[in-house]
Structures are given as structure tokens and as C-alpha cells.
Amino acid sequence: AQSVTQPDARVTVSEGASLQLRCKYSYSGTPYLFWYVQYPRQGLQLLLKYYSGDPVVQGVNGFEAEFSKSNSSFHLRKASVHWSDSAVYFCVLSAPSGSWQLIFGSGTQLTVMP
């Protein structure tokens, strides 16, 4: 069965520190993977996506993620966080073409302390 696990419900870091948000997935092949961010009282916005190729994908606002097939992971990273990065981050999986369903992780609430 397809699933996405974000083991950290809440992460708190200081402004300027580096960040890693973890994501593990379960899927028999190579899925399409996304990271979305949700700011308070708003919809979700796409940060980055992985379909194939280079396992490190660059996103908006300095975010990047690394796909690992051997570890079934797609961790999100940022070298230096800003207070405005405080939000909920969702790791999302989709089966390649023909699928109409996205599987969302439970989300990680990121708080950046000034």
C-alpha cells in the first residue's frame, strides 16, 4: 500500500539555523514526490517536486529535497531558515501517470524562533 510518513509532528529551530524535515514513503516503484507548504489560514503552495533524474531537486525560497530510493525517503532541507518559513510542511506522494490520487503525509509544523 502507498503511504507517506512524516515522523516529526513539530520542529523548532532558530533563525539562521539549517533545517531538515523528514519524509519516508512506501511505494513499490518510483513515485512522484512533492513538498507543499501551508501558511496559516491559507491553501497549500508547491515548494518542489521530484519525478526522475537528479535526486536533489531545488525548490523555491532556498529549499531543496533529496530523493533516496534505497532509503525510501524524500527529506526537505534548507541551509538557513528565516522566521517567515514558519508553516506546516506536507510531503506528498503520487503514483506516476494515470493516478488521480495524492497521498499526503501528516505534516510537520515548523516554528522558526527569532
Next chain:
Amino acid sequence: AQTIHQWPVAEIKAVGSPLSLGCTIKGKSSPNLYWYWQATGGTLQQLFYSITVGQVESVVQLNLSASRPKDDQFILSTEKLLLSHSGFYLCAWSLEGISNERLFFGHGTKLSVL
């Protein structure tokens, strides 16, 4: 530019009362449309998707229904609300199948059922 508008922004309703939530997409013809539900503090569940006018597919059964009366409009409704319907409802659109394209989300509707 494409815009997505959801209404109302928030609703407080009594158990057993009817509900209608709306979503309109402007600036894009024949989009794929989706309804998502997010329980308080929880992840997102896809409820419905629609590829074309008059056609809606259900993904999760939550005693809700959806309709697409116009190309740019997607309606979520029920005749009798349950307490478990409380949460945040998000409408989204995409150009093609979910697997291949990003989703663009509205700002959502917060529903409180009392």
C-alpha cells in the same frame, strides 16, 4: 493570470443542517478540479475530483457530495451535517492528471459544526 476563489471563508453550522461550499476558477478553461478535507491539526484527504463539467468522481466517502455545474465551478454539499464534518475544506485545480502537474489551492473554508 488564473485565480481560484472559495466561499464562504468560514461557516458555523448546526448538526443536521445543510451545507454548500463553492469554488470558482477564473482564467483557465477546462481545469481538473479537486476537493480536499483537512481535519483540525491533521493531514489532507482527497474527497472528489472532476475532469469535466457534469462529471465527478468520489475518492473518500464522508456523507458529502460534489457537483460541477459549470466548467469553472465546483460545489461541495450535504443535506445533513455531522460533527465529524468539521475542518478545513480546500479546493484545488490542475492542468492535467495529478501525477503530472502541480495543484493550485484556494485559501480554504473553515467549517465548524456544533
